[in-house]
Amino acid sequence: MDDSTPKKPYRSSVQLQFAAYFFLLTVVLLALLNTYPLRASRDVVFSEKESALMSRASVLSSSLSLMETLTEDNTRQVLSLLDTTGLERVLVTDPEGVPLYDTNDEDAASPTEVKTALRGKAAFRSRFDMTAFDSGAAVPVRNSGHTIGAVYILEHDADQAELIVSIQHRLGTISLVAALLALVIIIFSIRMMTRRITMLADGVRTVQSGDYSFRLKLTGNDELTELGSELNHLTERLETTEAERRRFVSDASHELKTPLASIRLLSDSIVQSEGMDAATMREFVTDIGAEAERLQRTTEKLLNLSRRDDGVQGDVQDVDLKDAVDGTRRLLEPLAQASSVTVETDLAEGCVVRATEDDIYHIVFNLVENAIKYNLPMGKVLVKTAREGGRCRLIVEDTGIGIPEADRPNVFTRFYRVDKARSREHGGSGLGLSIVHDAVKLYGGEITVEGVEPHGTRFVVDFPAAGEN
Ligand SMILES: Nc1ncnc2c1ncn2[C@@H]1O[C@H](COP(=O)(O)OP(=O)(O)OP(=O)(O)O)[C@@H](O)[C@H]1O
Ligand SMILES: [Mg+2]
Missing domain, CATH: 3.30.565.10 (Histidine kinase-like ATPase, C-terminal domain)
Incomplete structure (x- = not known):
């Protein structure tokens, strides 16, 4: 297709529509790619943290449950024997929630998990804020069926968070490249397709302007090729019909011209030859009548044919x-x-x-x-x-x-x-x-x-x- 042809408004709108649909689809897919894996890996970390912290808190709780009652001293003694490395905070409270041991120097309030643990239920909560996982687990400390206190441990994990964030960044970069690539492919393929549609439209216009010898050069093997070949068939039929019409008009004129010329010749002879005898005159007039009859028969048949073209009469x-x-x-x-x-x-x-x-x-x-x-x-x-x-x-x-x-x-x-x-x-x-x-x-x-x-x-x-x- 010649690029100098003025662009018709519908062309760009078709391109735009296709581009918008495909791009929207790509964006939705990429958005899913960016959110779903992140959420899934975060959930995996949450459940890992829950089982790890709960078992660590349970170890501390079962060591402390050997005491009849918990005091600041015996708690510190027991905990000094246990492994608390990697934990951000270890808090042990008495049954009323008063801290007996707290690695957090500041006078921080007891987390809500502790209250749940004091009611006899283990509790866990984890938060992810793009820089770290802050996970806390609390379990009750029981001795002979009585809750004698609660253990709360808090873990701050920046490494896992960093890993997830870096994966997300990578996914983001990949998505951006994929989006750009998709855009280029979309634009390229839509241009290819609309170019063929434009060729078809130009072909229809050429045929419409009366050039029935025009044939589309077909490439490919898809619906557009099929449409193009249908157009070629249609044009071929139009060409045949048009040729038949021309031939018919020329034949019909020729058929009518011959008897008309004879009539003219015969009547001229009558007019020009003065003193023509009655017998010759009658012969000439009879001939004129015969030619007129032939004309009548031909025109009747032509009318019959043209009426038939309109269907059953x-x-x-x-x-x-x-x-x-x-x-x-x-x-x-x-x-x-x-x-x-x-x-x-x-x-x-x-x-x-x-x-x-x-x-x-x-x-x-x-x-x-x-x-x-x-x-x-x-x-x-x-x-x-x-x-x-x-x-x-x-x-x-x-x-x-x-x-x-x-x-x-x-x-x-x-x-x-x-x-x-x-x-x-x-x-x-x-x-x-x-x-x-x-x-x-x-x-x-x-x-x-x-x-x-x-x-x-x-x-x-x-x-x-x-x-x-
Ligand atoms: N039975 C036949 N035997 C020999 N030739 C025939 C026969 N029928 C038709 N033709 C030939 O076919 C031609 C076409 O016939 P058609 O009936 O269409 O036209 P026509 O008889 O010449 O004129 P019209 O029927 O219009 O008065 C004829 O001119 C004649 O040459
Ligand atoms: Mg006949």
Whole structure:
């Protein structure tokens, strides 16, 4: 994509939205990474401290419980024999909570844990303030079932705190680097993605401006590639349709131009040749009438085609192919006789199709008319209908001039005529079979054309039978 193209506001907003979502996700993940391990390791230290301090306090308590009553002297004596290293404070109180021994010189108040211990329950509390763990444990001192005092020990641990804080700092640094890296990756991948979306949007605009030869160059193998390939298919169809439309307009103008030019020529001749005898004049006027009739037929067929492009016109009902063939045969009998062609029918019962009567009539009429028009003197036309399972089949076969194999795929194209001169001779416009084709397709049918040995043509139309589709 060319970067000089002015940026559309929606592009940046899509980028921004994606970036915001991804970044928010990253931030949430990193926040979890930063808080959860810290909390978990702090809790581990808390429970370690609890079991260690409780067992140390219990050792002191059980040594002191050998005394009947606790005094300042016997307490000091017992404690001097015990290991109290690493403890910030050791406090022993009598049953009323009066300190008997306290390593804390200042006259500090007894912690609440001591009161709990004097009520007979061990108590523990630990605090972490980012610089140290301050943990205190208190246990009652019992002698013969009586609480004779309480032991309270306090530990100040800066090492563990330092370890946890350093882990947190490290996690913080890693998170910052990860966040920056994520941001770079997010921006890069979103740019890549929006660039492809922009390419697609530009492609749509190019096609919209009328350049149907445009095709997107597809890379990758994801949903955007799929979307691009759908756009290419759509453009291809638009290109075909547009080419067909142009050809149709040019063919139609050409078809209308020829009879109009003849009319003009004939009328000019009448006007310019003074004293034209009545017989010649009548001949010229008859020709003008014939050309006008041809114009009328062509325009009627064009109108029929254009109405058909808008879908089914008229009442859809059950139409018996037998009735349609019988009616058409009667109508075309004069033409058949004039061409010395015999029309035979072999009609099955129950070949009923859901369609409009007009459309079925057009289909049968055009096929049988062609079979007579493009036949040879003393030729034959056989019209057959048959019911095969859920399908109704109409076969129109003749012993006529036939259609060369190379022309067969084109006979359903508008204005296509194998032998222009012969078709014109019969006043044909080359629209009959395209009307037939479109009508057959409209009702979910199929039409095929094949050659007949030694010469002739067979058209086979296959419809879904009424009640089957
Ligand atoms: N049964 C047939 N045998 C030989 N050629 C045929 C037969 N049916 C159609 N064709 C050829 O196919 C061409 C197209 O037929 P189509 O019915 O579309 O047009 P048309 O008969 O020339 O004109 P229209 O039907 O519009 O009056 C004809 O011009 C003719 O050359
Ligand atoms: Mg025809």
